[in-house]
Amino acid sequence: MTDSAFRPTPEMIDAVEEWHQRRPEERVRRALVPVLRDRFHLTMAQAVEVIRQSHVGGANAA
Numbered sequence: 001m002t003d004s005a006f007r008p009t010p011e012m013i014d015a016v017e018e019w020h021q022r023r024p025e026e027r028v029r030r031a032l033v034p035v036l037r038d039r040f041h042l043t044m045a046q047a048v049e050v051i052r053q054s055h056v057g058g059a060n061a062a
Contacts, residue, residue, distance in 0.1 A: 008050040012040055016054040 019032050036047040 006046050006049060008046075008053045012036065012042075012050045013054045015039060016051055 015036060016032065019027065019035060032051065033044060033047045036042055036050055037044065040047075040050075042050070
């Protein structure tokens, strides 16, 4: 379960988009969840929430 107070920032959403724009061989070498966790010091649940939000309209999605 994610922390209900956690809200991904636009920078976090942008990081997901940047990762998706990488070449496939680069994505295989470094998975998205660890990238987000390392870059933003997130828990696993928070990293997953960032990915979810990026698919439903970004940080400003309801």
